[in-house]
Amino acid sequence: MTVSSPSTMATDTCIAVQNVSISYGSQEAVRGVYMDIPRGKVTAFIGPSGCGKSTVLRALNRMNDLIEGCSLKGRVLFDGHDLYAKNVDPVEVRRRIGMVFQKPNPFPKTIYENIAFGARINGFRGNMDELVERSLRKAALWDEAKDKLNESGYALSGGQQQRLCIARAIAIEPEVILMDEPCSALDPISTLKIEEMMHELKKSYTIVIVTHNMQQAVRVSDVTGFFNVSNRAEGDRKVGCLVEFADTEQIFNSPSQQATQDYVSGRFG
Amino acid sequence: MTSFPRGALTYRPGLARNRYNQLFTGLAAVFTALAVLPLVLVLVYVLIKGGSLISLRLLSELPPAPGLEGGGIGNALLGTLIVTLIASLIAIPVGVGSGVYLAEYSRGGAFARFVRFGTNVLAGVPSIICGVFVYGLIVATRAFAGQSYSAVAGGIALAVLMVPTVIKTTDEALKLVANELRWGALGVGASKFVTITRITLPAALAPIATGVVLAIARAAGETAPLIFTALFSPFWPDGLLNPIASMSVLIYNFAIMPYEAQISLAWAASFVLVVMILAANLLARWLGKLSRT
Amino acid sequence: MATGQRPDLFAHRRRPPGEKLLDLSFQRLTVVLASLVGLVLVGILITVLGGSREAMGQFGLGFLTTSDWDPVGGHYGAFTAIYGTLITSLLALLIAVPLGVGTAVFITENIIPLQIRQVLGVMVELLAAIPSVVLGLWAIFVMEPFLRPGLTGLHSLLGWLPFFSTEPQGPGIAPAVMILVVMILPIITAISRDSLNQVPPSLRQAAYGIGATRWGAILNVILPAAISGITGGVMLALGRAMGETMAVTMIIGNSNNFSLSLLAPGNTISSMLANQFGEADGVQVSALMYAALVLMLLTLVVNVLAQQIVRRLSLKYN
Numbered sequence: 001m002t003v004s005s006p007s008t009m010a011t012d013t014c015i016a017v018q019n020v021s022i023s024y025g026s027q028e029a030v031r032g033v034y035m036d037i038p039r040g041k042v043t044a045f046i047g048p049s050g051c052g053k054s055t056v057l058r059a060l061n062r063m064n065d066l067i068e069g070c071s072l073k074g075r076v077l078f079d080g081h082d083l084y085a086k087n088v089d090p091v092e093v094r095r096r097i098g099m100v101f102q103k104p105n106p107f108p109k110t111i112y113e114n115i116a117f118g119a120r121i122n123g124f125r126g127n128m129d130e131l132v133e134r135s136l137r138k139a140a141l142w143d144e145a146k147d148k149l150n151e152s153g154y155a156l157s158g159g160q161q162q163r164l165c166i167a168r169a170i171a172i173e174p175e176v177i178l179m180d181e182p183c184s185a186l187d188p189i190s191t192l193k194i195e196e197m198m199h200e201l202k203k204s205y206t207i208v209i210v211t212h213n214m215q216q217a218v219r220v221s222d223v224t225g226f227f228n229v230s231n232r233a234e235g236d237r238k239v240g241c242l243v244e245f246a247d248t249e250q251i252f253n254s255p256s257q258q259a260t261q262d263y264v265s266g267r268f269g
Numbered sequence: 270m271t272s273f274p275r276g277a278l279t280y281r282p283g284l285a286r287n288r289y290n291q292l293f294t295g296l297a298a299v300f301t302a303l304a305v306l307p308l309v310l311v312l313v314y315v316l317i318k319g320g321s322l323i324s325l326r327l328l329s330e331l332p333p334a335p336g337l338e339g340g341g342i343g344n345a346l347l348g349t350l351i352v353t354l355i356a357s358l359i360a361i362p363v364g365v366g367s368g369v370y371l372a373e374y375s376r377g378g379a380f381a382r383f384v385r386f387g388t389n390v391l392a393g394v395p396s397i398i399c400g401v402f403v404y405g406l407i408v409a410t411r412a413f414a415g416q417s418y419s420a421v422a423g424g425i426a427l428a429v430l431m432v433p434t435v436i437k438t439t440d441e442a443l444k445l446v447a448n449e450l451r452w453g454a455l456g457v458g459a460s461k462f463v464t465i466t467r468i469t470l471p472a473a474l475a476p477i478a479t480g481v482v483l484a485i486a487r488a489a490g491e492t493a494p495l496i497f498t499a500l501f502s503p504f505w506p507d508g509l510l511n512p513i514a515s516m517s518v519l520i521y522n523f524a525i526m527p528y529e530a531q532i533s534l535a536w537a538a539s540f541v542l543v544v545m546i547l548a549a550n551l552l553a554r555w556l557g558k559l560s561r562t
Numbered sequence: 563m564a565t566g567q568r569p570d571l572f573a574h575r576r577r578p579p580g581e582k583l584l585d586l587s588f589q590r591l592t593v594v595l596a597s598l599v600g601l602v603l604v605g606i607l608i609t610v611l612g613g614s615r616e617a618m619g620q621f622g623l624g625f626l627t628t629s630d631w632d633p634v635g636g637h638y639g640a641f642t643a644i645y646g647t648l649i650t651s652l653l654a655l656l657i658a659v660p661l662g663v664g665t666a667v668f669i670t671e672n673i674i675p676l677q678i679r680q681v682l683g684v685m686v687e688l689l690a691a692i693p694s695v696v697l698g699l700w701a702i703f704v705m706e707p708f709l710r711p712g713l714t715g716l717h718s719l720l721g722w723l724p725f726f727s728t729e730p731q732g733p734g735i736a737p738a739v740m741i742l743v744v745m746i747l748p749i750i751t752a753i754s755r756d757s758l759n760q761v762p763p764s765l766r767q768a769a770y771g772i773g774a775t776r777w778g779a780i781l782n783v784i785l786p787a788a789i790s791g792i793t794g795g796v797m798l799a800l801g802r803a804m805g806e807t808m809a810v811t812m813i814i815g816n817s818n819n820f821s822l823s824l825l826a827p828g829n830t831i832s833s834m835l836a837n838q839f840g841e842a843d844g845v846q847v848s849a850l851m852y853a854a855l856v857l858m859l860l861t862l863v864v865n866v867l868a869q870q871i872v873r874r875l876s877l878k879y880n
Contacts, residue, residue, distance in 0.1 A: 095458030118457030300664030366595030393865035395805025490693025
């Protein structure tokens with residue numbers, strides 16, 4: 001495993017992952033991951049399915065806590081603080097590191113309430129109408145949704161629902177937004193809209209996105225981590241690992257690892 | 270090696286297998302008719318014998334002294350409402366809370382398995398035993414302000430009966446809520462408490478309400494847990510710590526009296542009870558349909 | 563890009579201690595509420611065990627085999643009631659199982675139009691909602707008078723058998739069995755219907771695909787596949803029948819004199835409790851508690867067996 005230093009890394013590290021291994025019960029899912037996720041950039045995780053990229057993503061805001069029997073070794077530092085230290089409250093972690101999921105999952109509430117919900121529980125004390133409008137504008141949903149703010153979130157199309165979920169996540173102004181294959185359930189036009197939006201969003205947020213689509217990684221990300229399944233573990237057990245972490249341009253044009261080269265050129269995966 | 274007979278593909282009713290088919294279908298139809306018949310007969314009798322007696326006077330007066338005519342079931346109607354209300358006020362929080370624990374907090378450990386097992390066992394405890402239990406716990410010990418038989422004791426006995434149903438419906442309804450919804454709430458920084466009370470419980474409201482309505486309907490018609498906890502009273506309810514009348518106990522007491530007036534009142538109370546319970550069941554059915562759309 | 567300079571409008575970015583406390587208290591509360599179930603079970607066991615100690619010491623296991631119930635002399639034996647509990651529920655089961663399973667087949671297999679099947683299903687379920695005491699009232703004034711000529715005929719025809727050796731005089735074991743059949747039919751039907759619906763469609767298609775007739779498929783393939791679920795339902799119904807109180811109490815006659823005749827009045831444990839518990843004192847209370855303990859153990863065994871059977875079924879098809 002190689003950790004080549006992306007050129008951007010010198011500037012500012014937002015989340016540092018240090019020697020992290022994650023297991024479900026006795027089954028190790030991913031082993032020995034090191035990376036420094038830069039602030040104010042888009043970082044993409046790519047790799048074949050089952051390589052643990054979503055597992056690592058979910059470890060960044062402690063969503064794995066919700067999965068029975070999931071345990072983590074190593075350290076995840078956010079602004080220098082260990083997210084897995086004993087005194088850390090995972091709820092506070094998630095208020096600063098938001099998440100957008102694979103399947104659009106709006107709450108069974110109105111569009112307005114979907115966005116206001118998170119803000120309220122975070123003790124928002126500004127103008128709620130303004131916040132809703134600002135969040136919907138940032139998520140490029142305002143024009144489509146402004147006339148039906150009081151309708152159910154389910155009244156929207158799949159792509160609109162996902163943008164609502166993104167608006168919901170940015171309404172609480174987290175520092176980092178994690179996106180777990182946010183476009184995998186969407187049509188190409190909705191995907192395009194979300195990708196355009198991400199270029200805007202990275203001006204104010206650090207974004208980490210898991211994607212199975214390499215073109216998407218090229219289009220949206222500044223830094224890319226390539227995960228692979230390795231067979232080096234005992235027996236037939238397959239364990240995920242991070243093969244290479246570098247500037248997106250380098251990963252796709254001149255990767256330092258043969259496995260990365262094979263994957264990005266479509267020879268496997 | 271014999272070859273199969275190959276004739277025309279027409280249906281021959283005379284074949285042995287086709288005759289058996291008709292015989293069994295006929296038998297199943299008769300069984301179904303026999304199974305549905307009691308419902309029809311009970312409903313017809315209760316509606317005719319009880320329904321013809323219903324009047325405002327009947328619903329608002331006290332039962333007559335033995336041997337006298339007239340009177341009504343006003344106190345029993347009010348008593349059933351009070352006792353069922355007490356039972357619901359206890360059973361709904363306890364049942365929903367336990368269901369929330371099982372579905373949202375427990376991680377399938379030994380304690381959760383024990384609670385699930387205990388819920389099933391409690392659901393199978395005969396209702397008369399619930400009465401015996403509350404008698405021993407509250408009535409015989411005069412636990413409430415030195416009073417023995419009381420509306421509260423009856424309510425607690427009914428609550429013991431309701432709790433397993435409420436736990437099971439809550440547990441199952443919450444399990445049907447998509448995990449993505451929970452993640453969505455936690456992902457914007459909601460605590461477990463906020464996620465449960467603002468997102469998952471509201472999402473599971475219709476199926477939980479269905480189960481709760483059915484549990485209440487069943488409790489309202491129960492007699493065995495009340496006969497030696499709430500007892501009966503020929504008077505209007507007098508506070509929650511005194512014996513109280515209820516329609517089910519009224520039916521039981523009056524049905525075996527040798528007076529025509531009392532027997533009529535038993536039919537009238539049956540009518541009111543059955544109408545209430547059928548209405549509750551239809552409400553539950555409607556709620557259930559609501560939750561599926 | 564310095565995020566620290568962003569004006570922070572969110573007062574609770576750091577969770578206030580009150581919020582954390584609420585979160586934790588709520589979790590603790592649900593644990594406490596969930597443990598109430600166990601507490602109630604233990605409470606029931608202690609109440610009944612403690613209450614029956616006196617009678618246990620006095621009568622021992624002989625309580626189960628003697629049928630001498632004499633509050634004046636202070637002798638108690640619950641054999642009549644135990645026998646009554648077992649015989650009424652088993653006979654009711656014997657009648658209700660074919661009826662219930664037959665009904666379940668009729669409303670799940672494609673014999674009549676779907677709408678009619680749904681209406682019939684709802685009707686059987688509504689039967690389960692009718693309070694036991696109302697069925698008791700109906701049994702006293704409608705069912706028993708209707709059955710009596712038939713039972714009298716049975717007596718005059720088969721009176722030489724001990725089971726029909728007495729003249730029917732109204733309340734008795736036979737009418738109690740009939741009302742129990744009405745009460746447990748909905749349970750058997752509903753659970754059988756669920757089990758039949760769980761049989762994988764592929765199995766059904768396979769049977770029809772090799773040319774089985776409808777009843778050939780039902781009797782040889784579909785019912786055997788659903789048998790463990792149906793058995794579980796039958797066990798649950800048995801537990802319910804043994805604990806059923808009101809309707810039985812109102813129609814069984816409440817006699818503690820043992821008789822083999824089904825046409826004679828009898829008693830069950832629950833009807834004895836309903837009848838005597840309120841007015842009993844002294845050793846009689848303890849004897850009744852002892853009987854209640856027997857009833858609890860009987861229903862517990864039946865219910866646990868039922869759960870095991872149902873669990874094995876769900877393992878098989880999930």
